[in-house]
Amino acid sequence: MKITITEAGQHVGEEVTIGAWLANKRSSGKIAFLQLRDGTGFIQGVVVKSEVGEEVFQQAKSITQESSLYITGTVQEDNRSPFGYELSVSSIDIIAEAEDYPITPKEHGTEFLMDHRHLWLRSRRQHAVMKVRNEIIRATYEFFNDRGFVKVDPPILTGSAPEGTSELFHTRYFDEDAYLSQSGQLYMEAAAMALGKVFSFGPTFRAEKSKTRRHLIEFWMIEPEMAFYNFEDNLKVQEEYVSHVVQSVLANCRLELGRLDRDTSKLEQIKVPFPRITYDEAIEFLHKQGFDDIKWGDDFGAPHETAIAENYDKPVFITHYPTAIKPFYMQPDPNREEVVLCADLIAPEGYGEIIGGSERIHDRQLLEERIKEHKLDEEAYKWYAELRKYGSVPHSGFGLGLERTVAWISGVEHVRETIPFPRLLNRLYP
Template structure:
């Protein structure tokens, strides 16, 4: 009877026992009469030790034939090994080859970024890229846990929309039979409608921006987490945001220490990410930037150098609040005592990773929202349903959006967002 497969992640429960795993050869080395096989199965990496004097000749020959990324079944005895990254080792007793891989293109030598991106489907197998994907999965798990535990309902907004949330200049246009349609850049407007039905809601899905940007922070297709909350004001929303981000970061620290080590991440900087977070107003941020030699005037938006400068003054993520009304979206509620600024905040990650959250209290006054529609020349027909939310039972409400890939980049300490998603869509890159 064939032995049941276990995973590398499960080896700690089988110390001293003989197990069988399905795996790929990541690398190998030999000292003549011993072969050391670096094996991976998706759940982790483990070293398999083949001793010539302890195995049949056909097992030794099979191990000798293995090439990088060859696939096989390995049978062996699990033993603890403190020197191993996994903490365990396999004394191999059998090796059944599935396929010998020939001329695997990604070798241990250095490769350029374009080459690696052309082979992204294979690059994902490397320890570093696997670690990023494991952290990403844990972040997603923590996001869902936070909202599920705090009374939010998951709602899925449409990807195809008849209009834009913030203007159509950066949207992908398509035809919806005989109508114009766009790939969504945000589910926010629809989530506001859902909040009026369910109270507290969040969406988690893909969004698209047709921006011709090549910065290390931008993707064409990315994933957004967008909560909306009825009867919640700006200050209450900030409290939710900082608790949310703290939960996500601490969850990764708890469950992904080994992956963070693989990435060389300084975890001490993440351990400090606990609510509450510091806050600075847009006014004070402008003054700070001028003091530090930046040529910027009140009313201008912040770019990456400005956000980095501000973030360097703090050891946690920092909220920049109360931006000028003129540079923010039409739906943001003006400050009751200063209509030239809105009740909003951007959350800036430390270490130069920039904005990871944008949020605000939303306009709930029907007349003011109608005025905003006229000012921004938004079509009444396309947005009639959105105005209905203010006409029928309007309430104070707030929401925010967190970009998953920027958050992954920050927590993992990556230089570029292209490594944060399995198959990135970048300017001039749609393959693979």
């Protein structure tokens, strides 16, 4: 019977065949231990010379790292293994023998590993991170589908920029200018006026020359937009969504979190409601913490966000930022026009902003004024302004950066490990 490694628990005491790669091995006298992986998980194969004979035992001892094979044996419970099972091997059928696999069990430098990212993905740690990422994606669809949201796919090639063109990749679209999308938000607002509650999930691009551990050039965003939702409604969806994702990872990726040495007690605290502070309160707090350089009207950098987050054991909302430092489409506070009805959600443990969101301007005249103030191309944004002409309603939305969220939940230090093939400032290979 052919099975996958994750199905082993359903076949205790049975003889099975698994298609696998040899991740590592060691031998001790008359026993060989084979560390096997098949993409679904890892299991140890135990080859006992007295049970399989000289030929199979020598075969087990000579297999090279990352050779592919069909391995047959009996599934047994193993309390010493984090997985809980091992395979008592009876026969080995080698499919393809690997030659001089470059990533050995010894330590390698980051640049070397990034040059071999296509192979580094096979390691236990990278496998665990990708499984956590996959669970976050699965839980995202579950959350929004269960709440009546419709998945909408905005274009990647656009003729205008939601937040200005300074950080966009420019290209030619036949005989006109085009850009790789930095956000699908404006299109999602149009979709919300047609379908009520919508979300997108796709790649976005920022031509930002940053080398920090929080930045990628190409990354994935989850961007919901909701008609008839005000600022408070928006915050409620955000905290419920993040809590749902974290609890789903805890429920379904315990083995992977253990492999990453993640302190799950910190994740277990991530439940609604989340704390909130205003931008004004954040400035006051930072001054008390010795950040004398920050003044009202400045945006927060990574050190500021980290200092604020260290005060909390949950993600914290920073609300009501100054109008001047936020995008043109954000709704001003009706009681205080110098700030907007927006919030950034800052993850704990130094992982920074994972969500930016706001109530959107729904008054056509105000939006057109803002487009002019920001010196944007009025013709390019004509369709966006028209949304306010034909039955405008209060509406809100947000964007969550997948890779920063994966980094935080899995506990990895740098976002380059959170996407299969990262695009960084100086890296377009492999």
